[in-house]
Amino acid sequence: MSDLIAVAYPDRETAEKVRGELARLTREHVIEIADAVVATREPNGRVKLHQTVNPTGAGAAGGAARACPRAARRCSCSCAR
Secondary structure: OOOOOOOOOOOHHHHHHHHHHHHHHHHOOOOOOOOOEEEEEOOOOOEEEEEOOOHHHHHHHHHHHHHOOOHHHOOOOOOOO
């Protein structure tokens, strides 16, 4: 099961710094994050999403990961490759 966590920051720069720190912690296997998005509001009121993962590619990768239950943990078997 996935959790959605939303945190508000006063500006985009702060949010990007936090996202960078989350990425570092993910690379060091301290935490697991599927995606992190920074949302900003444009002057015209529209919301813009700044995503780290391409949603189209993520769907394809997610399908490949489901082929082997160990694939998400860097599977070394040949079932999904």
